[in-house]
Amino acid sequence: MPAQQTPALKAPLTVEFPFTRSLGPVQSAFLTGLRHRTLLGVRTISGQVLFPPTEYDPATADELRDLVEVAPTGTVTTWAWNPAPRPFQPLDTPFAWVLVKLDGADTAVLHALDAPGPEQLRSGMRVRVRWAQERTGAITDIACFEPYESDNDHQVGPHSGEFEDPVTLFTAPARLDYTYTPGRAPTDYLAALADHRIVGERCPSCRKVYVPPRGACPTCGIATAEQVEVGPRGTVTTFCIVNIKAKNLDIEVPYVYAHIALDGADLALHGRIAGIPYDQVRMGLRVEPVWSGDARYPDHYRPTGEPDADYDAFKELI
Amino acid sequence: MPPTPAPTGPIRDVAVVAFAQTDHRRRTDELSEVEMLMPVLHQVLADTGLKTSDIGFTCSGSSDYLAGRAFSFTMALDGVGAWPPISESHVEMDGAWALYEAWVKILTGEADTALVYAYGKSSPGQVRDVLTRQLDPYYLAPLWPDSVSLAALQAQALIDAGDTDEPALAAVASRSRADAQSNPHAQLAGDIPSGDYLVHPLRTTDCPPISDGAAAVILAAGDRARELCSRPAWIRGIDHRIEAHGLGVRDLTDSPSTRLAAERAGAYEVALDTVELHAPFTSQEVVLRKALGLGDDITVNPSGGALAANPIMAAGLIRIGEAAARIHRGESDAALAHATSGPCLQQNLVAVLEGDPRE
Numbered sequence: 290m291p292a293q294q295t296p297a298l299k300a301p302l303t304v305e306f307p308f309t310r311s312l313g314p315v316q317s318a319f320l321t322g323l324r325h326r327t328l329l330g331v332r333t334i335s336g337q338v339l340f341p342p343t344e345y346d347p348a349t350a351d352e353l354r355d356l357v358e359v360a361p362t363g364t365v366t367t368w369a370w371n372p373a374p375r376p377f378q379p380l381d382t383p384f385a386w387v388l389v390k391l392d393g394a395d396t397a398v399l400h401a402l403d404a405p406g407p408e409q410l411r412s413g414m415r416v417r418v419r420w421a422q423e424r425t426g427a428i429t430d431i432a433c434f435e436p437y438e439s440d441n442d443h444q445v446g447p448h449s450g451e452f453e454d455p456v457t458l459f460t461a462p463a464r465l466d467y468t469y470t471p472g473r474a475p476t477d478y479l480a481a482l483a484d485h486r487i488v489g490e491r492c493p494s495c496r497k498v499y500v501p502p503r504g505a506c507p508t509c510g511i512a513t514a515e516q517v518e519v520g521p522r523g524t525v526t527t528f529c530i531v532n533i534k535a536k537n538l539d540i541e542v543p544y545v546y547a548h549i550a551l552d553g554a555d556l557a558l559h560g561r562i563a564g565i566p567y568d569q570v571r572m573g574l575r576v577e578p579v580w581s582g583d584a585r586y587p588d589h590y591r592p593t594g595e596p597d598a599d600y601d602a603f604k605e606l607i
Numbered sequence: 608m609p610p611t612p613a614p615t616g617p618i619r620d621v622a623v624v625a626f627a628q629t630d631h632r633r634r635t636d637e638l639s640e641v642e643m644l645m646p647v648l649h650q651v652l653a654d655t656g657l658k659t660s661d662i663g664f665t666c667s668g669s670s671d672y673l674a675g676r677a678f679s680f681t682m683a684l685d686g687v688g689a690w691p692p693i694s695e696s697h698v699e700m701d702g703a704w705a706l707y708e709a710w711v712k713i714l715t716g717e718a719d720t721a722l723v724y725a726y727g728k729s730s731p732g733q734v735r736d737v738l739t740r741q742l743d744p745y746y747l748a749p750l751w752p753d754s755v756s757l758a759a760l761q762a763q764a765l766i767d768a769g770d771t772d773e774p775a776l777a778a779v780a781s782r783s784r785a786d787a788q789s790n791p792h793a794q795l796a797g798d799i800p801s802g803d804y805l806v807h808p809l810r811t812t813d814c815p816p817i818s819d820g821a822a823a824v825i826l827a828a829g830d831r832a833r834e835l836c837s838r839p840a841w842i843r844g845i846d847h848r849i850e851a852h853g854l855g856v857r858d859l860t861d862s863p864s865t866r867l868a869a870e871r872a873g874a875y876e877v878a879l880d881t882v883e884l885h886a887p888f889t890s891q892e893v894v895l896r897k898a899l900g901l902g903d904d905i906t907v908n909p910s911g912g913a914l915a916a917n918p919i920m921a922a923g924l925i926r927i928g929e930a931a932a933r934i935h936r937g938e939s940d941a942a943l944a945h946a947t948s949g950p951c952l953q954q955n956l957v958a959v960l961e962g963d964p965r966e
Contacts, residue, residue: 310745320745372804375753399747428746463740468731473639503682503685505641
């Protein structure tokens with residue numbers, strides 16, 4: 290049977306990765322300072338003040354520890370008007386991205402500028418920090434900048450960087466939303482599966498049947514196309530006993546997770562084994578898929594009651 | 608800093624002998640990454656008559672973040688035929704850096720041929736947001752500054768410095784899309800009306816299309832290269848350099864890393880006739896021309912460049928492939944190819960390619 294053109298499947302996919310990051314001494318002082326409305330830069334060996342501060346000199350790699358306090362006022366060095374704010378950006382109304390050189394600093398910080406429109410913006414304009422109401426020790430403790438006329442007469446002073454409650458860890462939540470599309474071969478596989486049929490694809494060169502198919506033969510490096518219905522019965526080639534409950538998974542432990550070589554397939558797939566005590570599952574056990582309700586895929590596999598398969602019949606598929 | 612030693616030629620002659628790319632498209636919902644990639648792998652193998660088993664080293668470039676698929680590069684290897692195990696590597700970078708690794712591998716003598724490929728499928732996600740995750744996690748990433756906004760900050764700095772203006776940027780866009788009309792793989796070609804500001808001062812026309820696509824290259828050494836290709840594109844040199852981490856530390860109107868990489872790759876010791884710049888935004892072409900000191904006598908981006916198609920992670924490798932293909936076809940004798948990575952031209956790679964003298 291040749292591959293058919295099934296409309297591409299799609300599903301929302303959200304990836305979240307809330308990294309917790311440790312801070313070095315300079316970043317810890319800097320972020321703790323923000324919580325206290327104190328703006329700390331770091332002085333390099335050559336006397337430049339870097340804001341935001343780095344642990345090491347970007348030019349010389351010198352270790353930097355000489356903290357100084359810069360002013361909450363500064364000058365825009367470049368800007369970009371953002372008419373359509375995106376998720377998680379500092380402001381949810383149109384705003385400007387700016388690089389701002391704070392008074393006392395020799396380098397610029399990236400942040401948002403709350404301004405009514407692009408007509409009011411120019412490089413060289415004066416701004417000041419608007420602090421966030423709730424401050425946690427993060428760059429977002431600066432809510433944004435706002436236009437503010439003032440003179441640049443700030444004299445930087447040294448700062449110990451010591452606070453009573455130093456921030457030493459920083460949690461950075463992140464979330465990306467995708468529309469997942471599995472591709473041609475997996476779409477056909479999943480469409481058949483919803484119809485309670487298990488359809489692999491055969492390599493035109495080595496003739497192996499891959500289930501589930503991913504569209505290519507990993508040995509020959511060529512596209513698979515010929516669709517082959519396999520199973521539904523198969524043989525447990527190997528298995529493990531799961532004793533730790535997975536988060537958000539409503540299955541009682543212990544349970545068995547197995548590699549199952551479906552009849553006619555040249556590659557074992559994964560599945561959970563049920564309908565038999567976990568300690569009676571064995572290599573060679575004959576099983577079949579169980580669909581529950583209107584599920585698009587088998588919930589688990591259960592014993593067929595057939596005699597076990599000979600080891601020689603499945604040893605190449607382990 | 609110690610003085611930069613004068614560049615010398617590579618210790619082994621290595622050439623790009625084949626190049627293929629997909630037609631680049633806004634969406635490829637019907638294809639997985641390996642399904643998108645396989646045709647270009649097969650094309651470079653067919654063009655050279657090589658089989659997977661003939662390839663000494665395979666190296667790829669891609670990023671799982673683009674399509675949100677963990678370890679997608681291992682799935683992509685299915686398209687190579689990586690079993691029994693092959694000598695293989697991957698970089699979570701543009702394929703131009705994969706080509707660099709493969710070139711070094713051949714220079715060491717451990718391989719005589721290499722397959723390099725790259726792919727990017729941006730359509731499943733919001734690429735402007737996805738790219739924020741490559742930024743400094745302490746000072747930048749929590750603000751989610753998207754890729755267009757960062758490029759716009761650079762463009763405004765260029766305008767303020769008097770290096771360009773909006774009409775000049777529009778001219779880069781229209782020249783690129785006009786040249787792309789002769790590139791059958793281009794996604795955006797022809798006369799495209801100047802759009803609205805996406806992020807001021809960049810209009811939609813100053814920005815690259817969002818692309819799904821893939822590309823592949825074969826490298827070969829010495830006589831092997833001459834057997835596989837009638838006019839190999841010899842790699843005179845490749846070098847890559849990076850700018851300081853903080854955007855506010857850099858001069859965004861210049862690209863000293865590109866200039867240094869070009870010097871180290873030997874760009875100033877040959878008579879370049881063609882340049883393929885990886886400048887996804889019109890303003891970045893201005894920065895790169897200035898940094899490299901390019902005159903008007905050199906053909907820049909005859910393919911249309913990344914403004915015509917921008918499959919992220921492959922667009923830099925495509926610059927090398929396009930430059931090499933012009934040498935293969937006899938349309939160039941010495942070409943510079945550039946690839947970039949990160950915000951505002953953070954990291955830059957320069958490859959210098961030469962054809963044998965014409966008879």
